[in-house]
Amino acid sequence: MSPAEALRAERAERAEGAERRPGPLWSLGLLRSELLTTFRRWRTLALLTVLAAVPVLIGIAVKLETDDGSSAGGGGEGPAFISQITNNGLFLVFTALAATLPFFLPMAIGVIAGDAVAGEASSGTLRYLLVAPAGRTRLLLTKYATVLAFCLVATLVVAVSALAVGALLFPLGELTTISGTRIGLAEGLARALLIALVVAASLIGVAALGLFVSTLTNSGIAAMATTVGLLITVQILDQIPQLDAVQPYFFSHYWLSFADLMRDPVYYEDLVRNLGLQAAYAVVFGSAAWARFTAKDITA
Amino acid sequence: MGEPPATEPVRPDRPDQPDRPDRPDQLKRQDRPEREEREPAGDAVIVTRGLTKRYRGGQLAVDGLDLTVPAGSVFGFLGPNGSGKTTTIRMLMGLIEPTSGTAHVLGRPMPHAARAVLPRVGALIEGPALYGFLSGRDNLLRYDAADPAADPRTRRVRVAAALDRVGLTAAAGKKAKAYSLGMKQRLGLAAALLRPRRLLVLDEPTNGLDPQGMREIRTLVRELASDGTTVFLSSHLLDEIEQVCTHAAVMARGRLIRQGAVADLAAGTRGRxxxxxxxxxxxxxxxxxxxxxxxxxxxxxxxxxxxxxxxxxxxxxxxxxxxxxxxxxxxxxxxxxxxxxxxxxxxxxxx
The missing domain is CATH 3.30.70.100 (Alpha-Beta Plaits)
Structure with missing residues (x-):
C-alpha cells in the first residue's frame, strides 16, 4: 500500500469512527418522514376535505327538511340513526360514519394504500428509497403503518366534523340507545369515540388489500383504480342473496356492526367477527404484499 | 490498520487483474463474512463473477459479467444505450436479483448485504427522481430519513452541506417540480452525497446537462475521487470517460468487452x-x-x-x-x- 493510500484509508477510518452508532429509534425516522410526506400531499388534504364535507351536507339536509316540523328520514329511509339527529346532534356522528363507511372512507383508503408503493415506483423515488437503503420490509411496514394512520385520521375527521355540525345545528343532551335505554351525554361521547375507533379498524382489511395491489404494479393510478374497483365489486356482491355462503368472508360484510355499540348492553358478536375478519385480511394480504415486494425486481 | 482483511472470499478461479498486479494476497483470503464490515483500502470495491440477468420474457440483458473495480479509481462504465449498463448497476445496488452469478460491493455480497453496504454507497440511477410537491431540502431530508444508519441529529447540517456542495443552497426552499433538469440532476447528486461515501455510483450523471453543468459535474467527480471515494461512472459519452476516468470497462450487447486502465485500453490500439x-x-x-x-x-x-x-x-x-x-x-x-x-x-x- 502506498503512503498516500494508507493516509487515505486512515482518514476514512477516522471519519467512520467519529460517526455515532445507529440508535434503534433511528429506524423510525422513515415513519415520521412518511407521515409528513403523506399528510402534506395536496391529494390527501383533498380527500380529508371531502370526508369532512359529508357530515356538513347531511346536517344541513336534515336541518332544512325538518325545519317545517316533519321528522327526518320519513319512513326509515336513509342511513342509520338519521331520524334521531333532530333530537340530538350527537347522532349526526353515527349517521355520518354510517354514510361514509360503505364508500367514501374505504375509497379514500384505497387511494392512499394503492398509491403507497406503486406511486413511489412510478415517480422513480422507490429506487432511491431502497438504495438509501430503506430496506424493503421496513419500507413496507412504514407504508402500512402510514395507511393505518390515515384510516384513523380520516375516520376522526368525519366524526369531529359531524360532532361540530351536530352541536351547531341541533341540541345535545341525553340520548336513547337502540335498546331504548337512556344514557348521559358524556357516555354518549365516549361511545361515539369508541365507534369511530371501530370504524377505523374496519378499514384495516381494505388498507392491506390496497397495499398488496400497490406492490403488483408500477403505476400508482392503476393500483388506486384496482383497489377502488375491488371495493365496489365486493360491495355489490355483498348485496346478492345467492352468495350468502361466501359473504361472511367479504371485508365489508360486518362493517355496519359498529351500530351494536349503541345497544345497551352492547352486542359484541358481530363486532368481534368484524375485527377478526379485518385482522385476517391484514395477515393474508400483508404477507402477500411482503412476499411480492421483497422478491420484486425494481425496474422503475 | 491491523485488522484482518474482511472481504467476502474471492474465489481462487478469478482471472488476473491486469490493472492491480500488486495484490496477490487476494487469492489467499479466508471466508469471514460477518466479522467486520470495513474492508481495507486498496482492494476491489466492486467484484462481479458471471453476473447474468435474464428478464422474464427471455431477454438476456447482462451476460456473464466479470467486473473488477479497484478502490480509489474513477471507473468508467461505457457502452451504448441498451448494452446492459443500467441493469448491471441495478443488480449492484440490490434492486434487481441476478439470474445467476455473484456481485460483491465493498466486499459484501449483494443484494444479501444491502443493509450494511448501501449506507456507504451514494447512487444516482437513471436520472434523478424527486417528490415534486416537496422542496429540494425536504426531498433530501426524506432520503436521509430512509437510511437507518444516518444520524437524525446531524441530518439538517448534512443536508445543508450537500445542497451547498452542488450549488443549490439558494434554491433549497423551492418546490422540486419547479427545478430545471440540471437542478434536478444536481439535487439527485446531492442525495448521493448526504453522507461520506466509500463508493459513488453515477449512472449517466451528465445526461440533460448543458456544457457548463457537465463541467461542474466532472469537477465534482474529480474532487470526490481525490478524497479517496471510488467513483463508478456509467456513460455513453466517450470523451466524458476519457476526461475523468482512470479505469474503464466497455459493454456491448450485455457482455463485457474489455476492462482495465484507460491508458491501457487506448494502448491496445496503436496511434498513427x-x-x-x-x-x-x-x-x-x-x-x-x-x-x-x-x-x-x-x-x-x-x-x-x-x-x-x-x-x-x-x-x-x-x-x-x-x-x-x-x-x-x-x-x-x-x-x-x-x-x-x-x-x-x-x-x-x-x-
Missing amino acids: LVVTTPDPQEAARVLKERGVGDVVVAEDRVTGEPPDGEIADLNRALVAEGVRVRGFGRERPSLEDAFVALTGEGFDVAG
Missing part, C-alpha cells in the same frame, strides 16, 4: 504516425519505402500506420533523404479508436 513537413510528397515516398502502411497526405501532414520497431529510425531515414521535418510523433489513440477496435463497430448513440 504523424509527420509535419514542408516536403510531404517526398516524406510519403520515404515512409512507404520503410514499411509504413496506409499513408495519407493532407497538406503538410503525412500520417500512416507505423511498422513494428523503433519509430525514431523513420525520422532518421527522413532526414537522411533530405526531407525537412517540422514535427514527428505518434498521435495519441483515443478511447473511441479503442472502442471501435474492440467492438468492430461505431459508437452508435441512439436516443
Whole structure:
C-alpha cells in the first residue's frame, strides 16, 4: 500500500469512527418522514376535505327538511340513526360514519394504500428509497403503518366534523340507545369515540388489500383504480342473496356492526367477527404484499 | 490498520487483474463474512463473477459479467444505450436479483448485504427522481430519513452541506417540480452525497446537462475521487470517460468487452504516425519505402500506420533523404479508436 493510500484509508477510518452508532429509534425516522410526506400531499388534504364535507351536507339536509316540523328520514329511509339527529346532534356522528363507511372512507383508503408503493415506483423515488437503503420490509411496514394512520385520521375527521355540525345545528343532551335505554351525554361521547375507533379498524382489511395491489404494479393510478374497483365489486356482491355462503368472508360484510355499540348492553358478536375478519385480511394480504415486494425486481 | 482483511472470499478461479498486479494476497483470503464490515483500502470495491440477468420474457440483458473495480479509481462504465449498463448497476445496488452469478460491493455480497453496504454507497440511477410537491431540502431530508444508519441529529447540517456542495443552497426552499433538469440532476447528486461515501455510483450523471453543468459535474467527480471515494461512472459519452476516468470497462450487447486502465485500453490500439513537413510528397515516398502502411497526405501532414520497431529510425531515414521535418510523433489513440477496435463497430448513440 502506498503512503498516500494508507493516509487515505486512515482518514476514512477516522471519519467512520467519529460517526455515532445507529440508535434503534433511528429506524423510525422513515415513519415520521412518511407521515409528513403523506399528510402534506395536496391529494390527501383533498380527500380529508371531502370526508369532512359529508357530515356538513347531511346536517344541513336534515336541518332544512325538518325545519317545517316533519321528522327526518320519513319512513326509515336513509342511513342509520338519521331520524334521531333532530333530537340530538350527537347522532349526526353515527349517521355520518354510517354514510361514509360503505364508500367514501374505504375509497379514500384505497387511494392512499394503492398509491403507497406503486406511486413511489412510478415517480422513480422507490429506487432511491431502497438504495438509501430503506430496506424493503421496513419500507413496507412504514407504508402500512402510514395507511393505518390515515384510516384513523380520516375516520376522526368525519366524526369531529359531524360532532361540530351536530352541536351547531341541533341540541345535545341525553340520548336513547337502540335498546331504548337512556344514557348521559358524556357516555354518549365516549361511545361515539369508541365507534369511530371501530370504524377505523374496519378499514384495516381494505388498507392491506390496497397495499398488496400497490406492490403488483408500477403505476400508482392503476393500483388506486384496482383497489377502488375491488371495493365496489365486493360491495355489490355483498348485496346478492345467492352468495350468502361466501359473504361472511367479504371485508365489508360486518362493517355496519359498529351500530351494536349503541345497544345497551352492547352486542359484541358481530363486532368481534368484524375485527377478526379485518385482522385476517391484514395477515393474508400483508404477507402477500411482503412476499411480492421483497422478491420484486425494481425496474422503475 | 491491523485488522484482518474482511472481504467476502474471492474465489481462487478469478482471472488476473491486469490493472492491480500488486495484490496477490487476494487469492489467499479466508471466508469471514460477518466479522467486520470495513474492508481495507486498496482492494476491489466492486467484484462481479458471471453476473447474468435474464428478464422474464427471455431477454438476456447482462451476460456473464466479470467486473473488477479497484478502490480509489474513477471507473468508467461505457457502452451504448441498451448494452446492459443500467441493469448491471441495478443488480449492484440490490434492486434487481441476478439470474445467476455473484456481485460483491465493498466486499459484501449483494443484494444479501444491502443493509450494511448501501449506507456507504451514494447512487444516482437513471436520472434523478424527486417528490415534486416537496422542496429540494425536504426531498433530501426524506432520503436521509430512509437510511437507518444516518444520524437524525446531524441530518439538517448534512443536508445543508450537500445542497451547498452542488450549488443549490439558494434554491433549497423551492418546490422540486419547479427545478430545471440540471437542478434536478444536481439535487439527485446531492442525495448521493448526504453522507461520506466509500463508493459513488453515477449512472449517466451528465445526461440533460448543458456544457457548463457537465463541467461542474466532472469537477465534482474529480474532487470526490481525490478524497479517496471510488467513483463508478456509467456513460455513453466517450470523451466524458476519457476526461475523468482512470479505469474503464466497455459493454456491448450485455457482455463485457474489455476492462482495465484507460491508458491501457487506448494502448491496445496503436496511434498513427504523424509527420509535419514542408516536403510531404517526398516524406510519403520515404515512409512507404520503410514499411509504413496506409499513408495519407493532407497538406503538410503525412500520417500512416507505423511498422513494428523503433519509430525514431523513420525520422532518421527522413532526414537522411533530405526531407525537412517540422514535427514527428505518434498521435495519441483515443478511447473511441479503442472502442471501435474492440467492438468492430461505431459508437452508435441512439436516443
